[in-house]
Amino acid sequence: MNLLEVYEKLLDAFGEQNWWPADDEFEVIVGAILTQQASWKNAEKAIKNLKQHRMLRSEALHKVDIKKLEELIKPSGFYRVKAKRLKSFVDFLFEKYDGKLEKLFSLSMKDLRRELLSINGIGNETADSIVLYSAGKPSFVVDAYTIRIFSRLGLIKEKKYEKVKDFFEKNLPRNVDLYKEYHALIVELGKNICKVKPKCFSCPLNKWCEYANSANNCAEK
DNA sequence: ACCCAGGTGGCCC
DNA sequence: GGGCCACATGGG
Numbered sequence: 001m002n003l004l005e006v007y008e009k010l011l012d013a014f015g016e017q018n019w020w021p022a023d024d025e026f027e028v029i030v031g032a033i034l035t036q037q038a039s040w041k042n043a044e045k046a047i048k049n050l051k052q053h054r055m056l057r058s059e060a061l062h063k064v065d066i067k068k069l070e071e072l073i074k075p076s077g078f079y080r081v082k083a084k085r086l087k088s089f090v091d092f093l094f095e096k097y098d099g100k101l102e103k104l105f106s107l108s109m110k111d112l113r114r115e116l117l118s119i120n121g122i123g124n125e126t127a128d129s130i131v132l133y134s135a136g137k138p139s140f141v142v143d144a145y146t147i148r149i150f151s152r153l154g155l156i157k158e159k160k161y162e163k164v165k166d167f168f169e170k171n172l173p174r175n176v177d178l179y180k181e182y183h184a185l186i187v188e189l190g191k192n193i194c195k196v197k198p199k200c201f202s203c204p205l206n207k208w209c210e211y212a213n214s215a216n217n218c219a220e221k
Numbered sequence: 222a223c224c225c226a227g228g229t230g231g232c233c234c
Numbered sequence: 235g236g237g238c239c240a241c242a243t244g245g246g
Contacts, residue, residue, distance in 0.1 A: 019227095036228040042244060043227085077243040081229080123229050143227055187227050224246085232239080 001153070003171045007178070010185035017184035020133035025101055027056050028134035032126045033085050034076040045075035058099050062090045085121025092119050101134070109137040124161045132183070138176045140168040141183040145190025152193075 021040075022028045030050065035043035049072040050056050055064060070083040090099075096115075097103040107115060112135060116127040124142070131139040142164045150156045156167055172178060 032227085035226085037226060037241085038228090038243075039226045039245075041226090045244090075243060077226085078228090078241045079243080081241055085229085121229065125228065129227080141227085145227075183227085190227080226243100226245090229241095230239100233237085234235105 001155070003155070003168065006153075006155075007172075007182050007185070010189060011181070014185055014188045017181060017188060019180055019184035020129075022133075023056075025105075025134045026058060029089065029101075029130050030056060030061075030086060032129040032133070033082055033089065033121065034073060036078070036082070036085075036126065038077045043076045046073040046079075049073065049075070058090050058093055058101070061086055062094055062099065081121070088120045089122065105135040109135075109139060112137065113139060124165075128165070132176065132179055136176055138169075138174050138179055140165050140172070140179050142168070143183070143187065143190075145193075146183075146186050149186060149189060149193065 020028050020031065022031055027047065031043055031047055034046050047056070053072060055061055055069070055072065061069070066083050066087060069086065070079050073079050073082055073086075076082060092115075093099050093101070093104060104115070105112065109131060113127055113131055116122050116130055117124070122130070128139045128141040131137050132141055142161055146168075147156070147159050147164055150164070151159060156164055158164065158167075168182075172182070
């Protein structure tokens with residue numbers, strides 16, 4: 001069972017996910033921040049509010065009053081910190097890149113990732129989501145599901161972000177579309193497995209479950 | 222009435 | 235380096 005085989009199984013089970021759901025590159029970034037530790041449904045509501053108020057542009061977010069911003073993104077939860085985080089990003093964008101994503105994205109992948117990580121409120125996963133889904137550069141996105149699933153499958157031992165990311169990038173072809181789809185599929189599977197019971201690997205994939213069950217002796221669902 | 226969601230940063234040791 | 239904690243709304 002290697003990473004490409006797992007990928008094929010997930011694709012068979014769930015089909016193409018076609019992430020990231022957004023109208024443009026800027027919306028991807030806003031969505032990446034708003035969905036932190038929140039369901040996509042809730043992040044979507046916040047995005048809809050921003051859209052209705054024509055706030056999904058760097059200039060508009062740069063100018064808007066933070067209290068107003070907080071009100072608009074409330075449904076996404078953690079709305080005060082997230083309002084600050086959105087401001088941190090656009091402030092950074094205007095201070096260093098003239099407010100233009102195009103300029104920021106002209107950096108090399110490594111430099112872009114480093115720059116994003118220097119912004120308060122943008123950690124590993126959000127940075128990689130932006131690099132991959134907004135800038136379209138091949139940086140594999142790791143999330144809590146990725147670590148949970150691949151640990152249970154016995155494919156990874158190290159649980160640190162960088163280690164897991166390296167494992168995927170070293171064992172997969174360096175391909176943007178593959179990275180995009182793989183992460184989306186992992187999230188889809190992640191929603192189907194139990195968080196608290198390490199032995200529970202319920203999922204809609206017969207062969208997958210067979211493998212998981214033999215590895216974990218799972219009888220759930 | 223719980224539990225969880227496509228995390229992050231700040232503190233403490 | 236790792237282990238807690240706050241942050242907060244909405245859905246199951």
